[in-house]
Amino acid sequence: MDTWDTARSLLPGPFSGALARYPGAEEIRLRLGRAPGVVVGGRELRLCEERVTQDTLLHVLEKATGASLHAAAPALRGGYVSYRGLRIGVCGEAVYNGDKLNGLRSFGSLAIRIAHAELSECGPLIESLLRPQPQSVLIAAPPGVGKTSFLRELIRRAASLPLRVAVIDERNELSASVSGNPQFDLGQGSDVMVGVPKARAAMMLLRGMNPQIVAMDEITGEDELSAVEQLAGCGVQIYATAHGKNAEDMRKRTLYRELFARQIFGELVTIRCVGEKRVYEREAL
Amino acid sequence: MRKWAGFLLLQLAALLYASQLVQGRGRRTEALLSFCDMLAQLRGILEAEAPPMPELLQTLSRRCGGEAAAFVNALSASMDGLGSLRFQELWQDALRRSRICEDAVALRELDALGEVLGRYALPAQLDAVSACLETLRRKAEHTRREQPVINRLTWGLAFSCSLLCGILLL
Numbered sequence: 001m002d003t004w005d006t007a008r009s010l011l012p013g014p015f016s017g018a019l020a021r022y023p024g025a026e027e028i029r030l031r032l033g034r035a036p037g038v039v040v041g042g043r044e045l046r047l048c049e050e051r052v053t054q055d056t057l058l059h060v061l062e063k064a065t066g067a068s069l070h071a072a073a074p075a076l077r078g079g080y081v082s083y084r085g086l087r088i089g090v091c092g093e094a095v096y097n098g099d100k101l102n103g104l105r106s107f108g109s110l111a112i113r114i115a116h117a118e119l120s121e122c123g124p125l126i127e128s129l130l131r132p133q134p135q136s137v138l139i140a141a142p143p144g145v146g147k148t149s150f151l152r153e154l155i156r157r158a159a160s161l162p163l164r165v166a167v168i169d170e171r172n173e174l175s176a177s178v179s180g181n182p183q184f185d186l187g188q189g190s191d192v193m194v195g196v197p198k199a200r201a202a203m204m205l206l207r208g209m210n211p212q213i214v215a216m217d218e219i220t221g222e223d224e225l226s227a228v229e230q231l232a233g234c235g236v237q238i239y240a241t242a243h244g245k246n247a248e249d250m251r252k253r254t255l256y257r258e259l260f261a262r263q264i265f266g267e268l269v270t271i272r273c274v275g276e277k278r279v280y281e282r283e284a285l
Numbered sequence: 286m287r288k289w290a291g292f293l294l295l296q297l298a299a300l301l302y303a304s305q306l307v308q309g310r311g312r313r314t315e316a317l318l319s320f321c322d323m324l325a326q327l328r329g330i331l332e333a334e335a336p337p338m339p340e341l342l343q344t345l346s347r348r349c350g351g352e353a354a355a356f357v358n359a360l361s362a363s364m365d366g367l368g369s370l371r372f373q374e375l376w377q378d379a380l381r382r383s384r385i386c387e388d389a390v391a392l393r394e395l396d397a398l399g400e401v402l403g404r405y406a407l408p409a410q411l412d413a414v415s416a417c418l419e420t421l422r423r424k425a426e427h428t429r430r431e432q433p434v435i436n437r438l439t440w441g442l443a444f445s446c447s448l449l450c451g452i453l454l455l
Contacts, residue, residue, distance in 0.1 A: 009368060058404055059371065067364075067372035067403030068337035070410060095406065105406055 006084045007114045010060050018048035026144065028112040030057060042273070057107045064088055074195075075171065076104050084183050085176035087113045113144065119153045122280045126157050129267060129282075134158055134213060136237045136264055138285070140244040141271035146278055147241040148173060148217055150271060152184055154239055155215045159187025165239075166211035167192045168201040174217055202227035206234060215239040225259055232264045246270050247283060260285060292451035299447030300440075307436045309387075314432060316384045317391055317425040319351030324398075324418040331411060338372070338403050339364050356383040373399045394420045 007028060008019050015036055019025060027039035028047065032054060036047040064083035065072040072081045081088050089111035092104035129137055137154065141147045152174055159165040167190055169175045175182035175192045182192055191209050193201045198216050202224075205211055214231050216224075219240050228238055242259075244250035247268055251257050259265070263285070270281045326348050330341055342361040349357055360379040367375065376399030386392050394417045401413035 062372055062404055063368045065403070066337050066339060067367055068339075068341075069404060070331065070335045070407040071337040073335070073407065105409075 003085050003115050007086055007112050010063050010083065010086075010088075010112065012056055012059050014048060014050050015056070022047070026114055028110075028114070030060065030110040030112070032057065032108045041275075054107070057110055060088070060110055060112070061090075061107065078171070079104075080171065082172040082176065084178070085115060085173065087171070087173055089113070115146070115149045119149060121278075122150065122153070125269070125280050125282060126154055129154065129269070130158055130161065134163060134237050135266040136232065137239050137267045137269060138219075138259075138265040139239070139241045139269045139271070140246065140250060141241075142245060143243060145271050145273055147271060150269065150280070151215060151217060151239060151241050152186065155190060155213075156185055156187040158213055158239075159189040162187065162189035163212045164210065165190045165213045165215055166205040166209045168196070168198050168205065168214065168216040169194045170196065170198055170201070171217070174215070199223040199227040202231055206231060206236065211236055213237045213239060217241050218243070219255070219259065222255070225255065225262075228259075228264055229262055232262075238264065240265075244270075245272065247285065288455050291454055295451050295454070296444075296447045299443040303439045303443030306439050310428075310432060310435065312384060313387055314425065314428050316352035317388060317421060317428060319349065319353040320356075320385055320391065320395070321418060321421050321425055323349045323353035323357065324414055324421065328411060328414045328418065331407065331414065335407055352384050356380065356385070359383070372403050376402065388424070390424055391421055 004023065004025065007025070008016050011019060011028070015028075018036075019028065019038065022038050022040055022045075024040050025038045026042075027044075029037035029039065029044065030052045031037070032052055034052060035049055036052055037044045038047040039045075061069060061081065064081050064086075069076075075081050076090060080090060089109075090104060090107060091109040092107040095105050129135065139147050139150050139154075155165050155167060155174070165187065167174055167186060169177065169192050172194050174184070175186055175194065176184055177192060177194045182190075186192065191205070191211070193205055196204065198219075199221075202214060202216070205214060214236050215238070217240070219225060219228065219242050228240065231238055242250065242256060244253075244256065247260070247270075251260060265285050268283050268285050270283070272279050272281075323345060326345055327341070330336065330344055336344070339361065342357055342364070346354060346357045346361055356379050359382055360375060363375045363379060370378075377396055380386055380392060380395055380399070385395065398413050398417040401410055403410070
């Protein structure tokens with residue numbers, strides 16, 4: 001079952017039937033009281049005329065969490081739930097315990113993102129990143145362009161060489177693990193740590209799994225930067241993603257300026273959309 | 286002679302019927318008590334660990350006994366159907382295959398609980414479990430208190446009715 005089929009299986013009958021007309025759907029937007037939307041080629045279209053109800057949203061969340069919304073509370077506090085490689089963004093009313101965000105309730109919107117990147121064309125680029133020696137790679141792109149799919153493919157190919165690749169999958173998006181079993185093929189030599197914050201997981205994996213490469217999605221904080229530097233200092237190569245169009249754009253932000261200054265990554269891969277196609281470019285840092 | 290045989294048969298039939306009623310009532314009370322125990326366990330596990338529903342059902346299945354264990358096992362086995370059916374429907378279907386469905390009050394309360402479990406935040410689920418448990422416990426307590434009296438009445442009524450019919454027959 002690919003991610004489009006998975007997304008379709010999440011939807012109630014009428015919406016699922018309507019999605020059949022959009023095999024290239026990139027996102028499904030469900031907003032309470034309004035008609036559902038489908039994003040194709042960056043444009044949002046009306047999926048069907050039937051309105052989204054609270055029951056529709058609960059139906060999707062119930063399926064996505066295996067009737068275990070309570071167990072998905074930590075992810076919900078981050079504004080999303082993961083389901084077999086899909087990320088489902090959630091909007092609702094915040095519930096606070098004192099000044100601590102406890103979770104969300106009275107859901108108002110869901111955004112189901114479907115990974116669609118066509119990766120066959122980036123095969124030679126990935127091969128060049130792995131040989132003669134694997135090097136630390138930072139993958140940069142705006143949201144929704146395919147950073148995670150590229151990273152997943154890079155991990156799979158590296159782990160199939162086989163290199164020991166430790167995967168930090170904080171949001172269970174890279175591996176889509178179910179009961180410890182990755183639903184995506186991440187290669188023979190991959191070890192996956194799910195649900196642990198990246199900085200902590202990096203140290204756990206470094207001590208416990210003796211990795212040659214550590215892969216993680218989205219460097220967004222100072223603590224992750226420090227963890228990455230520590231990994232690099234131990235001779236481990238790093239694969240990571242970051243939000244940004246290119247090196248120049250990223251240098252405008254303090255975090256990434258600092259990241260580049262520490263010279264951890266040797267290569268930057270940028271991804272951009274040209275029409276419905278993805279263009280992959282590589283530059284040395 | 287034939288009249289006496291008929292009299293005895295009538296007595297026997299009435300007592301057998303009374304015995305069935307008493308046993309059925311006993312089984313319903315046991316089912317009610319086992320569901321109370323199951324709900325108390327469910328609340329404890331949810332409070333302590335809040336595990337995903339399939340894991341929760343497996344733990345419950347190991348800890349529960351009686352009619353509730355059969356219900357939990359049936360529900361656990363049907364979880365593969367989640368998606369095509371809602372959890373609430375799976376829950377209700379398993380309930381209707383259990384003896385607890387003979388008790389209208391318990392069935393109504395448990396049905397309502399199925400609408401909340403797994404769908405809402407943890408505090409809402411815990412509140413729903415507590416409310417359901419409270420009602421079922423009250424009902425079980427009431428049934429347990431009343432049962433000996435009702436059983437005696439059943440036996441007495443069966444005996445006296447069959448005796449009356451026998452006297453008329455003779």
